[in-house]
Amino acid sequence: MGATSKTRAVGRNVLRKEGREKVTGAAKYVDDLEFRGMLHGRTVRSTIPRGEIARVRLGFNRDGFTVADWRDVPGRNTIALIELDQPCLAEREVRHFAEPILLLAHADRDRLIEADVSIDYRPAEPVFDAERSPHCFKEIAIAKGDLARGLEDADLVVEGEYRVGHQEQLYIETNGVIAVPENGGITVYGSLQCPYYVHRALTVLLALPPEKVRVVQAETGGGFGGKEEYPSMIAGHACLLALKSGRPVKIVYDRVEDMVATTKRHPGVIRHRTGVRRDGRLTAMEIDVLLDGGAYMTLSPVVLSRGVIHSTGPYRCDHVRIRGRVVMTNTPPNGAFRGFGAPQTQFAAEVHMERIAEALGMDPVKLRQKNAFRPGDTTATGQKLGGDTSALAVLGEAVRRSGFHEKRRAWRGTDRGIGLALFFHGSGFTGGGEVKLASKAALELTETGVRILVASTEIGQGTRTMHAQIVADALGIPYERVEVEAADTGRVPDSGPTVASRTCMVVGKILERCALEIRAKLGKMSPKEYLAAHGQLVVTKEYTGPDGLYWDDDTYRGDAYGAYGWGCDVVEVERDPVTCEVRPTRVTAVQEIGKAIHPVLAAGQIEGGTAQGIGYALLEEVSMREGRMANAQLTNYLVPTTLDTPEMDVAILENPYEHGPSGAKGVGEMPIDGPAPAIVNAIRSLGIDVRAIPATPERILEAPRLSSPAPRVGSGRAPRRIPRVSTP
Amino acid sequence: MKFTLNGKSRNVAAPPMKRLLDVLRQECGLTGTKEGCGEGECGACTVLVDGQPVNSCLVPFGQVQGADVVTIEGLGGNPPLQESFVVEGGAQCGICTPGMILAAAALPRGASLAEIRVGLAGNICRCTGYTAIYRAVRRAGRKAPARRRKR
Numbered sequence: 001m002g003a004t005s006k007t008r009a010v011g012r013n014v015l016r017k018e019g020r021e022k023v024t025g026a027a028k029y030v031d032d033l034e035f036r037g038m039l040h041g042r043t044v045r046s047t048i049p050r051g052e053i054a055r056v057r058l059g060f061n062r063d064g065f066t067v068a069d070w071r072d073v074p075g076r077n078t079i080a081l082i083e084l085d086q087p088c089l090a091e092r093e094v095r096h097f098a099e100p101i102l103l104l105a106h107a108d109r110d111r112l113i114e115a116d117v118s119i120d121y122r123p124a125e126p127v128f129d130a131e132r133s134p135h136c137f138k139e140i141a142i143a144k145g146d147l148a149r150g151l152e153d154a155d156l157v158v159e160g161e162y163r164v165g166h167q168e169q170l171y172i173e174t175n176g177v178i179a180v181p182e183n184g185g186i187t188v189y190g191s192l193q194c195p196y197y198v199h200r201a202l203t204v205l206l207a208l209p210p211e212k213v214r215v216v217q218a219e220t221g222g223g224f225g226g227k228e229e230y231p232s233m234i235a236g237h238a239c240l241l242a243l244k245s246g247r248p249v250k251i252v253y254d255r256v257e258d259m260v261a262t263t264k265r266h267p268g269v270i271r272h273r274t275g276v277r278r279d280g281r282l283t284a285m286e287i288d289v290l291l292d293g294g295a296y297m298t299l300s301p302v303v304l305s306r307g308v309i310h311s312t313g314p315y316r317c318d319h320v321r322i323r324g325r326v327v328m329t330n331t332p333p334n335g336a337f338r339g340f341g342a343p344q345t346q347f348a349a350e351v352h353m354e355r356i357a358e359a360l361g362m363d364p365v366k367l368r369q370k371n372a373f374r375p376g377d378t379t380a381t382g383q384k385l386g387g388d389t390s391a392l393a394v395l396g397e398a399v400r401r402s403g404f405h406e407k408r409r410a411w412r413g414t415d416r417g418i419g420l421a422l423f424f425h426g427s428g429f430t431g432g433g434e435v436k437l438a439s440k441a442a443l444e445l446t447e448t449g450v451r452i453l454v455a456s457t458e459i460g461q462g463t464r465t466m467h468a469q470i471v472a473d474a475l476g477i478p479y480e481r482v483e484v485e486a487a488d489t490g491r492v493p494d495s496g497p498t499v500a501s502r503t504c505m506v507v508g509k510i511l512e513r514c515a516l517e518i519r520a521k522l523g524k525m526s527p528k529e530y531l532a533a534h535g536q537l538v539v540t541k542e543y544t545g546p547d548g549l550y551w552d553d554d555t556y557r558g559d560a561y562g563a564y565g566w567g568c569d570v571v572e573v574e575r576d577p578v579t580c581e582v583r584p585t586r587v588t589a590v591q592e593i594g595k596a597i598h599p600v601l602a603a604g605q606i607e608g609g610t611a612q613g614i615g616y617a618l619l620e621e622v623s624m625r626e627g628r629m630a631n632a633q634l635t636n637y638l639v640p641t642t643l644d645t646p647e648m649d650v651a652i653l654e655n656p657y658e659h660g661p662s663g664a665k666g667v668g669e670m671p672i673d674g675p676a677p678a679i680v681n682a683i684r685s686l687g688i689d690v691r692a693i694p695a696t697p698e699r700i701l702e703a704p705r706l707s708s709p710a711p712r713v714g715s716g717r718a719p720r721r722i723p724r725v726s727t728p
Numbered sequence: 729m730k731f732t733l734n735g736k737s738r739n740v741a742a743p744p745m746k747r748l749l750d751v752l753r754q755e756c757g758l759t760g761t762k763e764g765c766g767e768g769e770c771g772a773c774t775v776l777v778d779g780q781p782v783n784s785c786l787v788p789f790g791q792v793q794g795a796d797v798v799t800i801e802g803l804g805g806n807p808p809l810q811e812s813f814v815v816e817g818g819a820q821c822g823i824c825t826p827g828m829i830l831a832a833a834a835l836p837r838g839a840s841l842a843e844i845r846v847g848l849a850g851n852i853c854r855c856t857g858y859t860a861i862y863r864a865v866r867r868a869g870r871k872a873p874a875r876r877r878k879r
Contacts, residue, residue: 013815015814015815016814016817016819018822019813019814019819020806020810020814021822022813022814022819022821022822022825023800023810023811023813023814023819023822023825023826023829024760024800024801024803024806024810025758025759025760025761025799025800025801025826026760027822028759029759029762029823031759031762031763032753032759169854170854171821171823171854172762172764172770172772172821172823172824172852172853172854173762173764173821173823174764219822220821221762221821221822221823221824222820222821222823222854222855223821224854254766255764255765255766255767459821460820460821460822460855461820462820600815600816600817600860601817603817603860604817604820604855604856604860607856607857607858607859607860608820608854608855608856608857609857610857611856611857611858612854612857633765633767633769634764634765634767634769634770634852635767635769639852639854640857641849641850641852642844642845642846642848642849642851642858643845643846643849645857645858645859647859648857648859650859
C-alpha cells in the first residue's frame with residue numbers, strides 16, 4: 001500500500017478516536033439530540049408485583065396527547081430475544097412491579113409528567129423467594145468423572161452456602177431513545193450496546209420488514225450489560241408512540257425509573273460440597289447454582305450458562321457435578337451485567353476455596369497453586385486448556401507484588417486484613433454461540449485509508465480505537481487513516497452484540513482478516529489509485545472459528561470458550577472496630593489478557609471493573625421490598641466514589657492466544673470477577689465469617705466469628721467416614 | 729435575566745425556579761452539561777459558578793443572576809486538562825467527563841492525590857475506577873499552570 005506505516009499501532013497508546021468530542025462536551029448523547037416536532041414519551045407502569053389489570057382510567061385532558069397500549073402493537077406484542085415471553089406492554093396479566101402498561105406522549109414535558117393515570121388491579125399472590133419459585137426458566141447439568149468416587153477419595157469434605165445480591169449497572173447516562181418515523185418505516189437513535197438486537201426486536205414488534213427498521217447508536221454513556229437487552233423495550237415503546245403520532249418521540253428515563261424498571265445482575269444462592277485430600281488436592285466438587293431471573297426470561301439462560309461453567313473457579317478436579325437453575329420470581333427481570341453470571345459463581349468458588357484452606361490449616365496461596373489449571377488440564381465441561389493458561393502466573397505475580405504473605409503475617413490480630421482471589425473468564429459467546437451468531441465485519445476503502453463497518457458499539461471501552469489499531473497494523477497504514485463508521489444498521493453489517501468480552505478477540509479478528517484481504521488486493525497501489533482504477537471496494541468477512549473447537553449443547557460437553565483470560569486480585573482492607581465498616585486500602589490486580597492492544601484502555605477496563613467489583617462486594621445493596629426496589633436513587637444506592645476506591649496496582653500479563661488479533665483475548669468482564677471474593681477473604685482474615693455480599697457493616701456485625709487459629713486436619717486417613725467441617 | 733456564560737454576557741428569559749441544568753441545555757443549547765441523577769449525587773451536571781463547582785441540577789436559574797457561569801464548552805478547544813483526560817484514559821464513556829473536568833479545574837494548583845480525591849468526591853465515574861482521572865489531573869498540573877479562574 002502506498003504509504004506504509006513504520007510504527008505499529010497495536011500495543012501503543014494512540015489517541016482515542018472520539019476523545020476530543022468527549023472532553024469538550026461536543027459528543028452527542030441521545031438526550032442531546034432534537035428533532036423537529038418531537039414529542040416526549042412516558043411509560044405508565046404497574047404498581048403491584050402480580051395480578052390482573054382490571055381498569056385503566058385517564059384523568060387528564062387528552063388535547064395534544066398520544067396514548068398507546070398493547071392494542072396499538074402492529075406485530076407481535078413481545079420483546080423478541082430468547083423466548084417470546086415478555087410483552088412490550090402488559091395486556092391483562094402483570095408479573096412484576098414497574099411492568100409497562102400504557103404509553104403517553106406530548107410535546108410539553110411538564111404536561112406529560114402531570115397527566116394522571118390510575119389503574120385498578122385484581123392482585124394475586126406474588127413469589128419473591130427464588131427457592132420457592134414454581135417456574136424454572138432453565139436448568140443446566142454438567143458432569144465430569146464420578147462424583148461419588150471423588151468424595152470417597154477425600155480426607156475432608158467442606159460444604160458451604162454463599163449468597164450474592166442484585167447489582168445495578170448504574171451507567172451514568174440513563175436509558176434513552178428517540179424513534180423517528182420516516183420512509184414508511186422507523187429509525188431509532190439510542191443509548192445502546194447492540195443495534196441488531198433492537199433491530200430484530202422491532203421487526204417482530206412492529207411487523208416491519210428489516211429494511212424499514214434502522215437503529216443508530218448515539219454516543220452511549222456507559223452500558224455494562226444494562227444496555228444489552230433493555231434498549232429493545234424502551235425502543236419498542238418510543239416506536240409505538242412515534243408510529244401512532246406520526247412524530248419523533250424521545251423517551252429518556254430519569255434515574256429512579258431507570259433503577260426501578262430496568263434489568264440488574266441476578267442475585268443467587270450457590271452451594272458447594274468439595275472433597276479434598278489432606279495435601280490440598282481437590283478430589284470432588286459438587287456445586288448447585290440458583291439464580292433469580294425475575295419475572296421474564298430475558299437473557300437468564302445464557303447468564304446461567306456462563307455462571308455454571310465458571311462455578312468451579314480456575315481449578316482442576318477429576319470429579320465434578322454442577323447443577324444450575326434460573327427461576328422466575330415476581331420481581332423486575334434481571335439480565336446482563338458485566339461478568340454475566342461469572343462474578344456470582346466465582347465469588348462463591350473463591351470464598352469456598354478460602355474456607356477449604358482454613359479447614360486444612362493450609363496457606364491459601366499454596367492450596368490455589370496446587371489446584372490451579374495448567375495448560376493441558378481439562379475443565380468441568382471437558383475442555384482441554386491451551387498453552388495460554390496463566391493461572392499460576394497471575395497468582396504468583398499478584399502474591400509477589402502485593403507482599404501478600406508478609407502483610408498477612410504482620411497484620412495478624414490487627415484491624416488490617418488481606419485476601420486474594422484467583423479467577424478466569426471465557427472470552428466470547430459460550431459454547432456454539434459464536435458459530436450461531438456468524439458475525440460479519442467489513443472494511444470500506446477510502447481515498448486515504450479505510451473505514452471500519454461494524455455494529456460493535458463504543459460504550460466507553462474504546463471499541464473504535466482498538467479496532468482501528470488492529471486494522472491499521474494489518475494494512476500497514478497509520479492509525480489516523482482508519483475511520484470508523486457509526487454503529488448504524490443502515491450502514492454496517494451485523495457483527496453481533498457488544499458483550500461477552502468478544503469485541504476485540506472475535507470482531508477484531510474478523511476485521512484483521514478483512515484488512516489482510518484489502519492489503520493483498522491493493523498490492524503496491526495506494527487506496528486512491530485503486531479506487532480510480534477499480535471503483536469502490538468493500539470487503540466483508542464472516543466469523544470462522546478456530547479448527548477443532550467442539551461444543552455439545554445437550555450434554556454441556558466441549559470447548560466452552562475459545563480462550564480464557566486469567567486474573568488474581570489481592571485486596572487489603574481496614575476495619576473500623578466501632579462502625580464495623582470495612583474499607584479497601586489497596587488492590588493489586590494482575591490480569592493476563594493475551595495482548596493489550598491499547599495498554600491505557602486495557603488498564604482502564606481493569607481499573608473500572610475492579611471498582612465496580614468493590615461496589616459489589618461492600619456497598620451496592622438493592623433493597624427489594626414487596627418486589628420493588630426501595631432504594632432506587634443515588635442517595636441510598638451507593639456506588640464507589642473517589643473516597644471508596646482505593647489505590648490500584650494493575651499489572652497486565654500477555655500470553656498470546658493464537659486465534660486472537662495480535663494474540664488478544666477478552667478483557668472487559670474479567671476484572672469484576674475478583675474483587676468481591678478477595679475482599680470477603682480479606683474480611684475472613686480478620687476472623688469474620690462473611691459468606692454473603694454486599695458485606696455491609698450490618699452483615700459484618702452479625703457475621704459469626706471464626707474460631708482461631710483455623711482448625712488443623714488430624715493425621716491418619718479415614719477413607720469411609722467423611723468428616724464435615726462446616727455447615728452450609 | 730443577565731449573567732455571564734463562558735465569558736460572554738447573556739440575557740436569557742427563563743423561569744427563575746427552572747433548574748440551571750435545563751436552562752443551559754434547553755435555552756442556551758449547551759448540551760455538554762449532563763444529567764446523571766437529578767438529585768445532586770453524581771456530579772455529571774457540574775458547572776462552575778463564580779469559580780466554584782456546583783451541581784447545576786440543584787441550582788435554580790434565578791440564583792445565578794449576575795454570576796459567572798462556566799460550562800465545558802467554555803473551556804474551549806484543548807486546555808491541558810482536556811488533553812490529559814484523553815491521553816491518560818480519564819474519559820471512557822464520557823458522560824461524567826464534562827462535570828469531572830470542571831470539578832478538576834476548580835482544584836488548587838498542584839493538588840496532592842489526597843486533595844484530588846476529596847475535590848472529586850462529588851463526581852461519580854462508573855467506568856474508570858478514578859485511577860486514570862487522577863493520572864490525568866496530575867499530568868495536567870505538571871504540564872501547565874492551573875487555569876486562571878475568574879472571580
